[in-house]
């Protein structure tokens with residue numbers, strides 16, 4: 001039997017045996033990749049339409065990024081921030097310029113960037129805004145996803161993410177996403193920040209109503225609060241712009257960045273803000289052994305340079321239109337709704353037809369990798385190097401899954 005000769009089933013079993021089961025991956029075991037394509041241990045190729053939740057915006061093993069990593073591996077990999085290294089200044093200067101901000105604080109994972117944003121906002125609240133000690137609040141949105149630390153899950157509204165991890169960190173108020181009136185109602189003189197995803201990725205690529213982000217900006221200005229935009233998934237080209245906030249011409253006070261910043265090679269995250277905000281941190285008050293390490297900086301500097309050309313943002317905007325148009329044709333033919341921006345889409349499958357998980361399994365059998373979320377929703381976030389033909393291919397495979 002051909003099935004018996006495949007390496008995948010045993011490799012999946014092996015991968016499960018000694019791991020905590022905090023993930024439920026599709027049964028595909030990837031061993032190599034290039035651009036928008038991955039290959040499994042049995043030599044089967046798949047079009048990667050998840051791109052590491054946007055961590056692979058530039059595709060797998062982008063030659064410029066791989067070259068930067070190789071060159072850096074041969075020179076210097078880690079110093080800790082106890083010393084300065086020669087890759088640090090360029091990275092911080094160029095990322096700050098891309099963000100239009102004075103300063104950058106590098107960390108590693110997205111969750112660390114969020115934690116950093118929260119700490120900075122609280123300190124800013126006490127030292128600059130004059131909030132009484134211990135009284136600072138931060139307003140967040142329901143349906144949010146900002147990471148997995150104990151503080152971050154404290155303000156999650158997803159029971160799977162939150163239940164049994166208490167006691168929870170106080171100081172957060174949750175309001176409905178997209179509801180400006182509810183947000184205005186929730187803030188008071190102790191509110192130091194509003195923390196939002198400009199588009200909610202994990203929730204199913206939920207785009208807020210027009211005017212919402214601009215309204216949040218206005219409210220933050222009026223009430224002297226920081227607007228912290230979690231652009232960890234939405235930023236760095238994904239939506240057809242450098243930042244999703246640009247869709248409403250909004251500039252937040254604080255950008256939280258991650259995922260694609262590491263070029264799909266190393267974990268790199270960062271907080272970018274002006275000196276009036278990030279300047280509240282003094283030596284010893286925050287840090288990370290690996291944050292801003294030489295390898296991370298060498299790769300991330302090249303990421304910033306790729307973004308500075310504008311090519312990837314353009315590709316995302318143009319190819320995104322093609323992707324959305326193809327998917328809109330499937331509404332009423334197995335799809336209930338399509339939403340998103342650029343090369344980032346949330347699809348609601350008719351739940352009577354199949355679950356999101358089942359759709360992803362069937363897509364996998366047809367050589368397309370995607371990820372379900374919340375029951376009948378699928379997310380597509382292909383690498384921004386994907387071609388028109390590959391987009392058409394992905395849409396055709398989805399049509400076959402829904403029709404078959």
Ligand SMILES: Cc1ncc(COP(=O)(O)O)c(C=O)c1O
Nearest residue numbers: 109110111145146147230232233
């Ligand atoms: C918007 C957003 N913020 C934060 C995170 C957390 O990032 P990480 O998994 O690198 O900690 C994610 C991850 O999916 C995210 O989508």
